[in-house]
Amino acid sequence: MSRADFAEGLRGGFAVAVAAAPFGALFGALAVDNGMSLGELTLMSATVYAGASQMVGIELFGHNVQAWLIVASILAVNFRHVLYSAAIARYVREFTPLQKFFTFFLLVDPQFAAMAKRGEEGKPVTFIWYLGFGIIIYVPWVLISLLGGLLGSFIGDPKALGLDILLPAYFLGIVLGFRNRDNFLPVALVSAVASAIAYHYVGSPWHVSLGAAAGIILAALMPLPAVHKPEPENEPHEV
Amino acid sequence: MEFDLQMVLVILASAVATYVTRIGGYVLITTMKRIPPRMEAALNAVPAAVLTTIVAPAFFDGGWDAKLALVVALIVGLKVSHTWMLVAAWLIVMAWRRTIGF
Numbered sequence: 001m002s003r004a005d006f007a008e009g010l011r012g013g014f015a016v017a018v019a020a021a022p023f024g025a026l027f028g029a030l031a032v033d034n035g036m037s038l039g040e041l042t043l044m045s046a047t048v049y050a051g052a053s054q055m056v057g058i059e060l061f062g063h064n065v066q067a068w069l070i071v072a073s074i075l076a077v078n079f080r081h082v083l084y085s086a087a088i089a090r091y092v093r094e095f096t097p098l099q100k101f102f103t104f105f106l107l108v109d110p111q112f113a114a115m116a117k118r119g120e121e122g123k124p125v126t127f128i129w130y131l132g133f134g135i136i137i138y139v140p141w142v143l144i145s146l147l148g149g150l151l152g153s154f155i156g157d158p159k160a161l162g163l164d165i166l167l168p169a170y171f172l173g174i175v176l177g178f179r180n181r182d183n184f185l186p187v188a189l190v191s192a193v194a195s196a197i198a199y200h201y202v203g204s205p206w207h208v209s210l211g212a213a214a215g216i217i218l219a220a221l222m223p224l225p226a227v228h229k230p231e232p233e234n235e236p237h238e239v
Numbered sequence: 240m241e242f243d244l245q246m247v248l249v250i251l252a253s254a255v256a257t258y259v260t261r262i263g264g265y266v267l268i269t270t271m272k273r274i275p276p277r278m279e280a281a282l283n284a285v286p287a288a289v290l291t292t293i294v295a296p297a298f299f300d301g302g303w304d305a306k307l308a309l310v311v312a313l314i315v316g317l318k319v320s321h322t323w324m325l326v327a328a329w330l331i332v333m334a335w336r337r338t339i340g341f
Contacts, residue, residue: 019325037241040250047254052293057253067249075256080289086264087282093269104261113286162332165305168297169312169328173321175290176313187284188291195292196299208292215288220281 002128009132016110017137019170022163023051024141028148030055034062038149045145049138050108051167053077056205077205080212084112091115091125099127106134113174183219191215304335 024045031041036058048054053074060070084107092103111134119125178184195211202210268274274282298309308331312324 015322036246037243039242040246043242043247044250044253047250048257049254050257053253053257057250061246061249067245067252070249071252071256074253075260078257078260080285081257081260082264082267083282083285083289084264085261085266086268087285089265089268092265100262100265104265105258107261109290113290116286160336162329162336165297165308165328165332166325168294168301168305168309169325170321171290171293172309172312173316173324175287175294176316177321178287181283181287182280183284184287188287191288191291192295192298195295199296199300204296207296208289211292211295212285212289215291216281216284219284219288220277222280224276224280 002126005124005126005129006132009129009134010136012114013111013133013136016114016133017140019166020051020110020137020141021144022166024144025148025151026163027051027054027058028145028150029152031058031145032149032152034058036061036149038146041149042142042146045142048074049105049141050074050078050081051141052208053205073205076209079209080109081107081112083212083216088112088115088119091119095127102134103127103130106130106138108137109171110174111137113177117177182225183222186222187215187219190218304332304339307335308332 194214195207198210199207308328312328316324
């Protein structure tokens with residue numbers, strides 16, 4: 001059973017690893033371009049392990065920004081993970097402390113999306129499934145970012161290769177995966193508009209936190225469903 | 240493999256900051272016994288709300304190539320799988336840039 005769970009996790013994570021590979025390579029190439037050494041960029045992929053914030057980080061390194069500001073920006077980009085770890089609490093509480101440590105370390109966007117989806121489909125969210133899903137993304141991410149750093153000087157303009165469209169298209173796909181939830185359309189629209197406005201007037205990376213806050217506050221204020229549906233996710237959860 | 244001490248410290252501080260966000264929500268929520276319904280509704284909105292903010296600037300601030308690619312990807316995503324969304328977006332962007340330009 002647990003071996004089957006691990007294999008299922010590997011299969012699910014493999015598709016994510018393939019989709020993430022160009023960004024890992026791109027990160028490595030851009031990191032070298034912004035003055036990081038191969039060792040430093042590999043260390044960053046291995047310890048921070050958060051694509052979007054790694055990109056924000058190297059952009060700031062390249063501009064000689066003060067250290068505390070870089071860390072604060074990364075905190076802002078990753079603030080959404082606070083919400084992820086709150087949302088998955090219902091699945092994690094049976095895990096051992098060591099399992100929890102790795103669960104939270106590996107909690108990237110697609111990992112969270114897969115866990116939430118699996119839980120909602122009523123399939124068992126075991127640690128061994130989660131580990132399989134996570135490890136097949138983590139290991140290639142670290143190796144491919146190193147590879148990207150090595151090949152950095154050979155990769156030309158990422159726009160000429162059309163790589164820049166893959167990240168938003170990929171995240172759009174994950175968003176669509178949640179379209180059957182309550183209030184999906186108003187939440188997505190409000191977050192989209194709020195983040196676009198914040199992007200213009202406040203700047204990146206704050207558009208992530210501000211746009212998300214707008215959608216989440218809207219969801220909290222909207223009328224609750226009058227009749228509780230029988231699905232488990234609509235019942236109060238003991239945690 | 241060269242390491243600059245200050246760079247390494249910034250990277251490790253960033254890693255700690257990231258880890259704090261990844262465990263913070265769990266720590267907060269386990270201190271509460273029961274999740275109120277409105278908080279539940281808010282938590283259910285988290286994935287769509289957050290992930291949308293990563294897509295929106297690419298659409299609103301991107302060129303017409305990116306706008307068209309994302310609209311086509313959206314339509315493809317509603318009909319078929321996510322992999323085809325990536326293929327569709329990439330094909331549109333490449334076709335646009337090869338014919339019309341950047």
